[in-house]
Amino acid sequence: MEYVLGHGTENDFVLLPDAEGRLDLTPATVRALCHRRRGLGADGVLRVAPSEVPGAEWFMDYRNADGSLAEMCGNGVRVFARYLVEAGLVTSTEFAVATRAGLRSVVVGDAGEVTVDMGPAVVGAESTAIVPSTAGPVGSVTSFPGVAVDVGNPHLACVTSADVDALDLTVAPGHDPELFPHGVNVEFLTPLTDTLTTRLRVHERGSGETRSCGTGTVAGAVAGLRAAGGTTGTVTVTTPGGVLRVGVTPATTTLTGPAVLIARGEVELAGSADEPYACTRVAEAARA
Numbered sequence: 001m002e003y004v005l006g007h008g009t010e011n012d013f014v015l016l017p018d019a020e021g022r023l024d025l026t027p028a029t030v031r032a033l034c035h036r037r038r039g040l041g042a043d044g045v046l047r048v049a050p051s052e053v054p055g056a057e058w059f060m061d062y063r064n065a066d067g068s069l070a071e072m073c074g075n076g077v078r079v080f081a082r083y084l085v086e087a088g089l090v091t092s093t094e095f096a097v098a099t100r101a102g103l104r105s106v107v108v109g110d111a112g113e114v115t116v117d118m119g120p121a122v123v124g125a126e127s128t129a130i131v132p133s134t135a136g137p138v139g140s141v142t143s144f145p146g147v148a149v150d151v152g153n154p155h156l157a158c159v160t161s162a163d164v165d166a167l168d169l170t171v172a173p174g175h176d177p178e179l180f181p182h183g184v185n186v187e188f189l190t191p192l193t194d195t196l197t198t199r200l201r202v203h204e205r206g207s208g209e210t211r212s213c214g215t216g217t218v219a220g221a222v223a224g225l226r227a228a229g230g231t232t233g234t235v236t237v238t239t240p241g242g243v244l245r246v247g248v249t250p251a252t253t254t255l256t257g258p259a260v261l262i263a264r265g266e267v268e269l270a271g272s273a274d275e276p277y278a279c280t281r282v283a284e285a286a287r288a
């Protein structure tokens with residue numbers, strides 16, 4: 001199986017070119033590919049499949065590292081767009097990509113940045129995230145107020161003056177299963193400064209803590225503006241993996257940042273359809 005590795009602010013992906021749309025991508029296959037020790041290692045998989053939707057030639061079939069499907073991936077779609085341009089699969093640097101959340105328009109810049117129109121981010125109910133306390137008795141927890149934000153996929157964005165770098169995100173934060181019946185991505189971010197900057201960490205549904213999350217960054221920016229009494233602006237978000245810019249207008253949101261292709265090669269999967277699969281890198285080349 002041919003693959004390409006890429007990342008957007010260190011949110012990393014295995015891209016699987018599938019121009020014929022023939023690849024049978026099971027959850028076990030995705031888990032094997034994403035495994036950090038036995039596989040190629042990634043936060044998720046992006047199958048590059050032909051689109052059946054008018055307006056886009058290519059469909060981003062995104063899967064989380066645990067094999068689950070998600071509606072949208074903001075960093076993923078930027079890396080996907082970079083790949084389409086570099087592989088010569090599109091003739092322009094401005095085009096739409098089909099996702100499970102609908103069409104997303106991208107602009108691939110020549111300085112390494114990709115911008116995606118993420119669509120409107122819809123603010124929902126207030127709720128709380130529960131994380132293990134790092135101080136206090138073993139087993140104690142801390143509750144963080146947050147707000148639901150739908151960016152095509154579900155988020156709970158918590159603006160907090162606590163030290164976000166000290167939070168224990170090794171386990172999924174507790175959340176209200178009635179508000180988020182399909183699980184949720186949870187962001188913790190510092191209050192916006194006067195120049196609309198913030199620091200953000202995220203625990204992703206289906207992937208654990210990641211170095212960055214594009215949809216989470218948009219959700220965080222919208223929640224940060226709301227907490228500051230605003231609704232629009234350009235927010236600069238520093239994640240552990242790098243810096244992203246989010247534009248928020250009454251009509252839509254945009255996400256801008258680097259999208260990088262790292263390596264390409266071939267991988268073989270051995271084993272049964274059930275786990276464990278073993279991944280063997282057959283051939284590999286770093287990107288020129």
Ligand SMILES: N[C@@H](CCC[C@H](N)C(=O)O)C(=O)O
Binds near residue numbers: 011071076215
């Ligand atoms: N890392 C992605 C989000 C991937 C999907 C998410 N884990 C979910 O299950 O909704 C991003 O950059 O947006």
